[in-house]
Amino acid sequence: MKLFSDTTPRKIRYYRWLPVVLIALLTLAVLLIIRRYPGEKRFSVVHMYGKGGAINFSKSYQLGFFHAGIKHKGALLAEKGDILGFNNSFYHFTDFLTDTLQMDDSGDSMVYVNGKLHSLVINKDEDLLPWFRQMKTTDLDKLSAIYFAAPVPDSYINFLKEIARTRPNLSLVFEENDSYSLVTDYFKKADFFKPRFVSLPVTNASLPELARWKNAECLYINLADSIISSPLPAIPSMKQCILYSDYVVSVSPDFFNNNPQLEKLNLLLDRPFYSLLSPLDKLDELILNNGDNTADLKELGNKTEALSVLIISGKCTGIDQLLKAKKVKWLGLPENTSQAEFDQLTASSRKLQVVELNGNSGISSYASLQDLPDLSALVITDTVTDKTSLASMKQLRYLSLPMENKADSAFLQDMEKALPGCIIVANSGACLGSGWLLLLLPLVIAFSLLIRKKIKSPGHART
Amino acid sequence: MPEPDPFIAALNKTAVRDALLCSTGLVLFGYFIGYPVPVKLAAFIPLALAGYIISRQPGLLIRAAGDLTKESSTVQLLLYVLAGFLMGLAAAFYYRGSYSMPLLPGFFRGFVLIAVCIGILEELVFRGFIQGILQGRHAGLAIGIAALAHACYKAALFLSPAAEGSHPLYLFFTWSLGAFILLGLLRYYSRSLLPPVIVHAVFDLLVYAENAEAPWWVW
Numbered sequence: 001m002k003l004f005s006d007t008t009p010r011k012i013r014y015y016r017w018l019p020v021v022l023i024a025l026l027t028l029a030v031l032l033i034i035r036r037y038p039g040e041k042r043f044s045v046v047h048m049y050g051k052g053g054a055i056n057f058s059k060s061y062q063l064g065f066f067h068a069g070i071k072h073k074g075a076l077l078a079e080k081g082d083i084l085g086f087n088n089s090f091y092h093f094t095d096f097l098t099d100t101l102q103m104d105d106s107g108d109s110m111v112y113v114n115g116k117l118h119s120l121v122i123n124k125d126e127d128l129l130p131w132f133r134q135m136k137t138t139d140l141d142k143l144s145a146i147y148f149a150a151p152v153p154d155s156y157i158n159f160l161k162e163i164a165r166t167r168p169n170l171s172l173v174f175e176e177n178d179s180y181s182l183v184t185d186y187f188k189k190a191d192f193f194k195p196r197f198v199s200l201p202v203t204n205a206s207l208p209e210l211a212r213w214k215n216a217e218c219l220y221i222n223l224a225d226s227i228i229s230s231p232l233p234a235i236p237s238m239k240q241c242i243l244y245s246d247y248v249v250s251v252s253p254d255f256f257n258n259n260p261q262l263e264k265l266n267l268l269l270d271r272p273f274y275s276l277l278s279p280l281d282k283l284d285e286l287i288l289n290n291g292d293n294t295a296d297l298k299e300l301g302n303k304t305e306a307l308s309v310l311i312i313s314g315k316c317t318g319i320d321q322l323l324k325a326k327k328v329k330w331l332g333l334p335e336n337t338s339q340a341e342f343d344q345l346t347a348s349s350r351k352l353q354v355v356e357l358n359g360n361s362g363i364s365s366y367a368s369l370q371d372l373p374d375l376s377a378l379v380i381t382d383t384v385t386d387k388t389s390l391a392s393m394k395q396l397r398y399l400s401l402p403m404e405n406k407a408d409s410a411f412l413q414d415m416e417k418a419l420p421g422c423i424i425v426a427n428s429g430a431c432l433g434s435g436w437l438l439l440l441l442p443l444v445i446a447f448s449l450l451i452r453k454k455i456k457s458p459g460h461a462r463t
Numbered sequence: 464m465p466e467p468d469p470f471i472a473a474l475n476k477t478a479v480r481d482a483l484l485c486s487t488g489l490v491l492f493g494y495f496i497g498y499p500v501p502v503k504l505a506a507f508i509p510l511a512l513a514g515y516i517i518s519r520q521p522g523l524l525i526r527a528a529g530d531l532t533k534e535s536s537t538v539q540l541l542l543y544v545l546a547g548f549l550m551g552l553a554a555a556f557y558y559r560g561s562y563s564m565p566l567l568p569g570f571f572r573g574f575v576l577i578a579v580c581i582g583i584l585e586e587l588v589f590r591g592f593i594q595g596i597l598q599g600r601h602a603g604l605a606i607g608i609a610a611l612a613h614a615c616y617k618a619a620l621f622l623s624p625a626a627e628g629s630h631p632l633y634l635f636f637t638w639s640l641g642a643f644i645l646l647g648l649l650r651y652y653s654r655s656l657l658p659p660v661i662v663h664a665v666f667d668l669l670v671y672a673e674n675a676e677a678p679w680w681v682w
Contacts, residue, residue, distance in 0.1 A: 019545070023542065030549060033553060033560060041565070042564065080569075096673070373561075435581055435681040436492075436510070437489075437510070438584055439507070439514075440588065443513075443515075446518075447515045
C-alpha cells in the first residue's frame with residue numbers, strides 16, 4: 001500500500017482527484033445530517049438573582065416558583081420567546097445572550113434588570129413626572145415593559161408618546177381592577193404602543209377588543225368572568241397564549257377558532273377544557289394545569305403526537321395516552337403517574353431532554369431516566385424518592401431539587417459533588433481537551449531558548 | 464524512487480523514542496490534570512517533559528506551522544481546506560444534532576476562542592509534531608501512533624476520579640481514534656497541517672459556541 005512509505009510528490013499527484021471526491025462526499029454528508037436533524041429546539045438555563053421567586057409562565061409545572069437550582073438561586077429553564085415571571089414582574093425572554101438576570105423590583109415605580117431600567121410601573125402612590133422630565137433616550141435603552149396598576153394620569157401622556165417613539169414594541173401589563181378597566185383607559189389616552197407581549201384581564205364582553213393588539217406575539221389573558229361564550233378575535237401575529245383563571249367554569253369550544261396559527265398554549269385553569277384544542281393544528285407546546293380536578297387525558301386524542309413540549313400538572317387518568325407523544329422533548333408528568341407508566345413513557349419517548357416530576361407520585365425509581373440519551377435537565381418538586389439513581393445521572397446539565405429543610409440542603413450539596421458535570425450551561429460535550437495544554441506552547445518556546453543559550457555558551461561544543 | 468525529506472531522515476534515529484515519550488507525557492498530563500490540587504500540580508511535570516521534547520526539535524514544530532501555508536499547488540491546498548471545512552461542519556452538525564441541539568449555534572460566547580485555540584494546539588502537537596516526526600519512517604504508522612496518542616490523551620482526561628462514569632469511555636475512545644485517523648490521513652494526503660487544523664477549529668467553534676463557561680475538565 002502506497003500509504004505505508006515515504007511521502008512523495010508523485011503519489012500526491014496521483015491522488016489529485018481525492019480532494020474533489022472528498023468535497024463531494026462531505027457535502028452530501030452535511031446535507032444528509034441537516035435533513036436528519038431538522039429544527040431542533042434550544043433550551044437555556046436562565047439565572048435570576050434577587051429577592052423572590054422566578055417562574056417560566058410559558059412552561060410552568062404546578063405553577064411552581066424556582067427558588068433553588070442546584071448551583072444558582074432562581075435558575076430556570078427557558079426557550080426563546082418564553083414569558084418569565086419574577087415576583088410581579090414579567091420578562092419576555094428573547095435574547096439568549098442575556099441569560100443572567102439580576103432583578104431589582106424593590107422600588108414601587110421601576111423595575112431594574114442587570115442595573116438597567118426594565119419596567120415602569122404606573123400606580124396611584126408614585127409620581128413618575130420628575131423622572132419623566134429628566135428622562136434621556138439612553139435611559140430607555142433597555143426599557144421593555146410598562147405596568148399599568150392605575151389609570152394613566154393626563155400629565156404622563158406626552159411622555160408616554162415620546163417613549164413609544166423610541167420603544168414602540170414595549171410589553172404592556174394591565175392589572176385587574178374591579179371598578180375600572182385599565183385597558184379601556186389605556187386605549188382612550190395612551191394607545192401609542194405596538195406591544196409584542198400583553199398581559200391583561202379580559203371579560204366576556206371585552207374579548208373583541210383584543211383585536212386591537214395586532215402586533216402581539218403572546219397574550220397572557222386573565223379571564224375575569226366565570227363563563228366565556230365569545231371566541232378570541234383573530235390576532236394573526238399571535239403564536240403563544242397563556243390563559244389564566246381561578247374560577248372560570250365554561251369556555252366556548254370555538255374560543256380559538258379564529259387563531260388556528262397558535263403554536264404555544266398554556267391553560268392555567270382549574271380544568272383542562274380539551275375542546276379548545278380542536279382548531280389548533282399547529283400546536284407545538286401544550287401546558288395543562290388541572291388544579292384540584294382529575295383530568296382524563298384520553299380526551300386529548302391525537303393532539304399529543306406532534307407536540308415537542310407537554311407539561312401536565314395535577315392528577316389525571318389515562319396517563320398511558322402520553323405514550324403517543326413520541327416527539328416530545330420536554331415532559332412534565334401528572335402527579336399520580338405510576339412507576340409502570342413512568343417506565344413506559346421513558347422507554348417510548350427517546351427524544352426527551354427535560355423531565356419534570358412530582359416527587360410525591362408513585363415513582364420510586366428514576367433508573368429508567370438513565371437510558372434517555374438526550375436527557376440534560378431534570379426538575380423534581382416535592383420529594384426526591386430515588387436519591388441513588390439521581391447521583392449517577394452524569395449526563396445532567398441542569399437539576400432542580402426541592403429544598404424545604406436542612407436535609408434537602410445537605411442532599412443538594414451531595415449532588416453537587418456527585419454530579420461534577422452538572423454545570424448550568426447550554427451544553428458541554430466531551431471533545432474538548434484540557435485548557436492547560438495551552439501552556440505547552442510557552443513551555444516549548446522557553447525550553448527552545450534555554451537550549452539555544454546552552455549551546456551558544458562557552459564550554460559547550462555543538463553536537 | 465524520490466528521495467526522502469533529508470530533514471526528516473535526520474530525525475529517524477530518535478524519532479520513535481521522542482514521539483513515544485512525548486505521547487506518554489501528554490497522556491499522563493491528561494490523567495493527572497483532572498485531580499484536585501496538589502495532585503493536579505504533578506500533571507505539569509509530564510507536560511513540561513513533552514514541552515522539552517518538542518523544544519529539542521523546534522524546527523519540526525516550526526515546519527509543522529510552516530506547513531500551514533506551504534503547498535506546491537495552491538489549488539490543491541484550497542480544495543483540501545474546503546474539504547476540511549466541510550469535515551468540521553459535518554462532524555459538528557452530527558454532534559449537535561445527536562445531542563438534540565439546533566445544528567447552528569444561536570450565538571457565540573467568549574469561551575469559544577479558548578476552545579478553538581485548544582483544538583489548534585492539539586493539531587500542532589499530534590498531527591504536526593508526533594505524526595510529523597514519525598512520517599519519515601513510516602507514514603501509516605505515523606498516522607496511527609499520532610491518532611492513538613491523541614485518543615489516549617483524551618480518554619485519560621476522563622479517567623480521573625472526578626470524571627468517573629461521566630462518559631462511556633470505550634465508545635468515546637473508539638470514536639476519537641477514528642476521527643483522529645481521518646485527520647491524520649487528511650494531513651498526509653494534503654501534505655499540509657492546515658486542513659486538519661480547519662476541521663478541528665470549525666468543530667470546536669460550532670460545538671462550544673454557546674458555552675457560557677468551560678466544561679469542568681478544561682481547567
